[in-house]
Amino acid sequence: MSAERATYRHGDLRQALVEAGIALAREGGPDAVVLREATRRAGVSPNAAYRHFADRADLVAAVSDSSQSLAAAAIEAELAAVPSAPGIERAEARLRAVGIGYLRFARDEPGLFRTAFSVPTDLDRAFSPERSGPGGGTPFGLLAGVLDELTASGALPAERRPAAEMLAWSAVHGFAMLVLEGPLRGLDPDMATAVGRRVVEMAIRGI
Amino acid sequence: MSAERATYRHGDLRQALVEAGIALAREGGPDAVVLREATRRAGVSPNAAYRHFADRADLVAAVSDSSQSLAAAAIEAELAAVPSAPGIERAEARLRAVGIGYLRFARDEPGLFRTAFSVPTDLDRAFSPERSGPGGGTPFGLLAGVLDELTASGALPAERRPAAEMLAWSAVHGFAMLVLEGPLRGLDPDMATAVGRRVVEMAIRGI
């Protein structure tokens, strides 16, 4: 309904603020999303933001949402590159692609990555595997979709699925966090990529 | 050398500030460690902190260090409860204990947990398995020690050790982060504990 809200005086200030926020997050993570700076970049007074966001946290949440969409897009690109192959093999390749894409995004856009996952997300939203359409997906929805394929093909017993989902998710996310802002920070990026691939392989074996 | 620095006017202000910082971190994570509030609690003027820390980040780093020690203590407690058993079984039980202890600390002290791992750590320090003595260990050093046992007993081939270490670490840390400040935030604690155990089991299987 009325997606044509649009422009009043400024022309969709909300979107402009989110975009400024993304630029800030890109170079400094969630803490760099400074409300006043975002309004400055949008060419507007600080308080104007309060017509569109309850407070700074609300703005950051919106930026986080957009970042999740960007991450999902990166993963979808990786998925699209998976060659077709007979059933199970392909499903496993797709699972691998999700992990690799996730880590690739973390490496290429550390600021956005940290912002995307520094905020509690609506679980129903994040988990739902459908929600297609560009920019609409979330990384966890994509993982769920791939796991659906695996269970459907019988490669993953249904009763083990929940734990498998947690493991896959935890392993990849944990590795990314350790490298980005944890004790492993500063690990050489190529090295990190290589180790990341091994973590993905082992997680798949664990599943 | 000269650990007897101690007291000038205040009686080891540095330590007092770290303790105030820990209290703050406990209830609000790293962002809650605000320098002025710490000095306030220590009954001292804001600038006094600058005689002991270069800046706020330096104070947070010190608090993070202490938090890591507390985490290590929690894990050691868990390790101490592992019953003796024949070689390999015991080693595996110890591995499990490290994972459980790590997650337990994350659940019981979320603020300290996040503070402990929100800061880049000196890798050499964090990794070294020796560094015994109460308050001196780190969670990752303890994990390394247990893995040493596993390789020594032949249960874990030496060449697979590095990746195994990464997987164990990533899975457990990742799960904790997802629950504490990621999309899984708000998951029921008991539920989280149960799922956490399964993640630990699967990670062990993956190793």
Place this chain on the structure above:
DNA sequence: GACGGGCGTGGACAGTGTACACATCCGCTC
């Protein structure tokens, strides 16, 4: 007993998030 240097104080400044009161302009109703 003087004194120099570690330790803490006081005051100040820029920058932040946010509340309150006000100005402006669009779209709707008559």
Place this chain on the structure above:
DNA sequence: GAGCGGATGTGTACACTGTCCACGCCCGTC
């Protein structure tokens, strides 16, 4: 078409933060 109401943006203000600077104090040392 006139006019009004409510959404949108502005200005001012306040409390709070991290950090800089100049100063005062008190201890151990010569």
